[in-house]
């Protein structure tokens with residue numbers, strides 16, 4: 001009957017549609033996969049923009065995901081989720097495992113291979129840096145001021161000088177290569193590269209005899225002999241290492257190399273951007289110079305003060321942070337946030353530090369440079385109307401909170417931040433008090449972007465003119 005034919009036809013039709021849509025979905029799956037892989041590789045070159053776009057489009061207080069060739073990143077944005085990440089045990093979400101993946105220490109730090117789990121060999125370095133180094137700043141700063149002053153003079157007469165950052169650059173490049181090649185060849189390639197990298201060997205060989213002497217003195221002290229007193233990081237790292245199983249000289253040097261990496265790169269880049277900002281906003285030079293001439297000596301003696309400079313560097317770090325990703329934790333076990341988002345083994349939980357710091361919800365006139373936005377109005381006298389104190393609450397560069405993730409968040413926030421800020425103030429202070437700076441090309445691009453990191457371009461020129469010559 002007509003009805004039977006129609007029914008039969010419609011069955012054939014539906015079957016055909018079914019086959020067609022299965023074929024399409026079979027074709028679509030590889031297409032979607034290929035597109036997501038292309039996007040993952042794009043992350044290497046446009047990571048900062050990709051994170052920002054994902055934050056703008058998807059976040060709204062919720063976690064969002066970004067893919068890289070070797071990782072899935074789950075960005076958390078709300079105070080609640082940040083707390084959940086911070087409270088996860090070190091056996092589940094690990095900062096050390098994330099750092100290990102980033103730096104590939106086995107290939108870049110002279111065979112150092114630290115444990116994924118934090119605290120396996122103690123966390124003495126926290127006391128060494130957060131407490132002992134910070135407490136000793138008043139003793140360190142006068143000497144450091146002299147070193148920086150002499151070094152700036154030398155740089156000025158010999159410029160351009162490069163090479164001081166070779167260890168950091170070689171470490172990053174080597175670690176990136178090892179991260180991106182297939183796992184089967186990563187070990188072999190890492191071995192070849194590490195034998196060819198000279199800077200890590202030079203650092204290791206230079207520090208080893210010093211650490212050996214300190215270990216010898218440790219032994220002599222144990223036997224009741226008189227030994228020299230040392231107040232420096234080598235000594236503090238040695239003294240805060242596990243007492244049951246005292247570290248060898250090589251182990252101490254490895255720890256120093258890891259800390260060195262973490263400290264030098266972020267510090268030098270942050271200062272470079274702050275110098276650029278001084279050139280781009282010259283109206284800040286006068287009040288900053290006045291503050292320094294009036295209060296630098298006190299700062300040198302106490303490591304405290306200089307609120308205008310503090311706020312200026314903070315504003316520079318807010319608008320040009322070195323990193324767009326903070327609070328990195330690699331999942332050693334699956335982890336689920338309270339909204340159901342999962343972080344699988346090998347994925348990272350992290351925070352979008354740049355996007356949060358440039359969010360108008362937390363920072364009024366978020367994209368405008370306001371060098372004194374963080375100062376406490378009651379304590380400082382800034383005469384010009386050009387300088388707006390925009391934040392509802394004053395804050396310091398060393399602060400850590402849910403809208404300021406430059407130092408990480410929660411219990412693992414950077415223990416070197418008090419030292420880092422003091423060093424930045426010494427360098428910026430010496431530059432502002434002794435030089436006028438100028439950026440001849442104010443409109444050209446000054447940054448390189450790789451993954452979530454922004455670096456100043458080598459070819460960006462800043463002219464330093466000594467003040468007495470003006």
Ligand code: HEM
Pocket residue numbers: 095125126129259262263264266267270326327328405406407408409410411412413414415416417419420
């Ligand atoms: C501008 C300079 C610096 C920046 C932006 C910076 C930033 C950071 C960040 C984001 C973390 C991760 C915290 C987390 O994930 O919650 C960290 C950790 C760390 N930083 Fe810094 N840092 C700087 C300078 C320094 C300096 C100068 C030192 C040493 C003197 C240092 C030593 C460390 C150490 C040892 C850790 C690991 C902490 C842990 O495992 O608990 N940093 N830093």
